[in-house]
Amino acid sequence: MAAARHSTLDFSLGATADGETILKGLQPIFRAQGMSESVHTWPAHGCLATYTNENGSFASLRIYPHGLVLLDIQSSDGDAQGSKELDSLLNKVEERMKELSQPRAPRVKRLPPIVRGGAVDRYWPTADGRLVEYDIDEVLYEEDSPYQNIKILHSKQFGNVLILSGDVNLAESDGAYTRAIMGGGNEDYAGKDVLILGGGDGGILCEVVKLKPKMVTMVEIDQMVIDACKKFMRKACGEVLDHLQGDCYRVLVADCIPVLKRYAQEGRMFDYVINDLTAVPISTSPEEDSTWEFLRLILDLSMKVLKHDGKYFTQGNCVNLTEALALYEEQLGRLYCPVGFSKEIVCVPSYLELWVFYTVWKTTKP
Missing domain, CATH: 3.30.160.110 (Sirohaem synthase, central domain)
Structure with a gap:
């Protein structure tokens, strides 16, 4: 080209x-x-x-x-x-x-x-609007699924990088992201019931399975992401995506909202819920942005299936997006049940920016 x-x-x-x-x-x-x-x-x-x-x-x-x-x-x-x-x-x-x-x-x-219009696109915006040039030298995979554009590119520095609809999601070198969204290495997953929302790259599932949980259920809507990542992101996902079910895990290819609603009706409860669906929206108009509505719905449904002593983990966004993060924290005060939260700031290598991660828990006893 x-x-x-x-x-x-x-x-x-x-x-x-x-x-x-x-x-x-x-x-x-x-x-x-x-x-x-x-x-x-x-x-x-x-x-x-x-x-x-x-x-x-x-x-x-x-x-x-x-x-x-x-x-x-x-x-x-x-x-x-x-x-x-x-x-x-x-x-x-x-x-x-x-x-x-x-x-x-x-x-x-x-x-x-x-270099503009080349076969390999090396330029991607950060969440706070800065242009970053990556050392991309090869396009390994690119397809449009019914839900999004999926790219996996090779970076000399970061390894293979998953990009969904123009957003850098995960590189093989981004163990810091996975550790942070699992609680920063401070949690005991042994014998626990864990729910992962999204996470189609398999990175979180791979790491949780190593910690000997009772059962991990991952709900990912896009089969094409799973198929691409099990081929090109193996340093992140290992072998867990080769089969949709293992000794202590299963992967549901489905929309997580009806699954969460069904679990809530059935009284199914989890020790940990890990939301790897989407970052906090950049929009500062939560009453008008459909992504905020989706985020609030996921939060409420997740609290309904979270045990009273359980924890909910999710990513926030770039640390520079203070207004959007403040709005997210405001939403946490509007859930059907009172919650507390803490946050951790982590440098995610391929993001080239500091990223905020949240831990949320219920503050009332059953």
Whole structure:
């Protein structure tokens, strides 16, 4: 797949920029590349010069009167010779700009090039809206299920990474996530009844089974997630997804809401409920966002099947989303029964941000 390479070079001159001097000083560099020039000027807003080449590459040079000079270059990616020529061009522009700004050297910022439209997408937003470039080098799996888009990509640093509908869910290196959503290593699962909501990657199920529970029931709606993860996420799930039932666990491929309602009607109770369905919504309008309605329903139903001395574990969201997290904690005060809660902040490797995890328990005796 053809891709475009977008390179940037920024200069902060720290003084009023003389656009005409800068243009004249840089023109020979672009002309040597066979690029034609077009210039637009505004008396109070500086100037913009564009340079185009017969091979389709182009550059824009924006000079602001307050001393900011921005160079953007777009060209085809994958051509080794073209990449060398582009790097040479950027080096020449940088050296010439240092000469033009004497005696005071400019502050220079050259970012790694952004590759757009490539076969491997390396860019994913964090929960708090920052753009992160991952070291993704291979697409192992991508399919659309009836519920979501499923991708499993390989990262040199984090191993295989599960991405659901554009959200990074779990990498093989994310043991910190799994430990945190199980109580941070402080719980005794031996001989206990455990309910996992979601968790189709199998990471939580794999770790709980090692702790010799009485029975673990996992309810995951998407069979395609299970099938993809048992093939490509084995460092996280081990062998537990090879079969939907084992000595001390079973996996139900179903919507968890009717399952929870049925368990509540039957009086089925669990020592631990682990909700790995979704993060706290980023929306700060809980009365309007359907995800908040889903979250509240899951909370209420989970409390109905949680033993009075049991614990409910779930992820929150990025620690920077303080308003959304505060709204979640507000919802905890509106459940059908009074609850207490605590939270832990954990660095999840592949998320590249600090993540909040909650423990919730009932505060009234039966």
